[in-house]
Amino acid sequence: MAEELTARAAVTSADVARLAGVSRATVSFVLNDTQAHRVSDSTRARVLAAADQLGYVPHAAARSLRAGRSNLVLMPASVSAVGRLVSAWLDDLHSELERHGYTTVLHAGRFPDAVGAARAWAELRPAAVVALDGDGLTAEAAGVLRRAGVRATVAFAARPAEGVYTIAFDHARIGAIAAEHLISRGRTTIGVVMPKERGLDTFARPRLAGAEGVAARSRASVRAVEMAYTRESAAELAARWRESGLDGVFAYNDEYAALLMRALQGEGISVPEDVAVVGCDDLVVAALERPALTTVRLDLPAPARIADIVHELVGTGKAPEMPGVEPILIHRQSS
Incomplete structure (x- = not known):
């Protein structure tokens, strides 16, 4: 009974390499889809089959250390409460960020101030933070994120803040x-x-x-x-x-x-x-x-354009300005 209750050791890339008959480096090249190293189709198939057989899941933190940066894009969880228009827009944004190799995570914490929020977000070491409710972000909070290695802080906000790429949304x-x-x-x-x-x-x-x-x-x-x-x-x-x-x-x-x-x-x-x-x-x-x-x-900006801007900011620290969200009254019979 004790043996049945003992937790099984986590499957590692070494286990995958052993089963596939290749090096751990080759496993890394295949599972991270590293384009700079050529791996034959047959070897790639063996590695993928071994990983599938063992149920291996890559370690995100370790992968981030090897790559020199995280692939996470953090969004404050308050965006999950918005209406149908923004929810559909966010779904498309998630897909567009995936196109660039990013994983979007929602952070559900509640904080008394922007600096406290930034410190909590920084613990996850995301590549970028995208705040749809960005009016609370401050230059001090952006500094906390920057010093923690966050490469891009994007906010939809009425007013710009130093260190924040701001898209006007009042x-x-x-x-x-x-x-x-x-x-x-x-x-x-x-x-x-x-x-x-x-x-x-x-x-x-x-x-x-x-x-x-x-x-x-x-x-x-x-x-x-x-x-x-x-x-x-x-x-x-x-x-x-x-x-x-x-x-x-x-x-x-x-x-x-x-x-x-x-x-x-x-x-x-x-x-x-x-x-x-x-x-x-x-x-x-x-x-x-x-x-x-x-x-x-x-008229919200195209999710593909936002994803491109996040990727540019993460890669180079710069991105072109883009027009803000301009509300337009559509008059119909209810008024």
């Missing part, structure tokens, strides 16, 4: 555009949906601030309204809508907007006659809603 501008439109349609008391889901406040807070900034320069007022992405939460909010006095709402994104619009209609509240509704992302479903949903379109 969430406050999204909220401002939505509020400007609602006010131009004669709405004076505007709600801004703040999702209850964890992680989304990073994006929702600046959108609220943008709407508040526009309202402060007009006769309109803006009020935050909390809502979870559930039918129950939307129904509870819709049931209180008449007493709130709100005649317009920016609902964070198209998914929340569609859910809230259905709940409002279920309470007999007409869209847009009683309440004008604006979403964000311009998903396919936005144009299919009844009434069709007014939204803020976000």
Whole structure:
């Protein structure tokens, strides 16, 4: 029984080399797909068959030491909570990074400040950090990453920071555009949906601030309204809508907007006659809603281009600037 419970020793490249009848160096050349060393097709097939038979998995840390750098691209895990548009974009980005030989990892830690986050990220020694919610990154945090050997720090942020390759993405501008439109349609008391889901406040807070900034320069007022992405939460909010006095709402994104619009209609509240509704992302479903949903379109950069920039930064430390994300109001029947 004791023997059955004893953990089996990990399979090593030496075991693969012994089974395949080759050197450990040859195993390394084959499994790391090293182009600078030619290995015959028959030898390559023997090594791959031996590795498969033994269930050998290369050691990422050891491979990074041999290569002189990691192949990891770290992304803060808050990006996993974003809507369908960005989730699909991130899936494509992961694939494009794989094309360059990188593995994307999500880091789920919660930290009180940017430096604390950078120190935790640096422990994994990634080749690059890509922060979709990059407004919190500071020059000091970028310095921590740089001294730990991180070759590229890329952030989608409203303002640049020293040592960070910044792609302009101002969430406050999204909220401002939505509020400007609602006010131009004669709405004076505007709600801004703040999702209850964890992680989304990073994006929702600046959108609220943008709407508040526009309202402060007009006769309109803006009020935050909390809502979870559930039918129950939307129904509870819709049931209180008449007493709130709100005649317009920016609902964070198209998914929340569609859910809230259905709940409002279920309470007999007409869209847009009683309440004008604006979403964000311009998903396919936005144009299919009844009434069709007014939204803020976000033209995100091509994932292939972002992957190329990460690769250039890792390899050379330099990359050309690229245009930021410019929100565009798409007016439809819901407002």
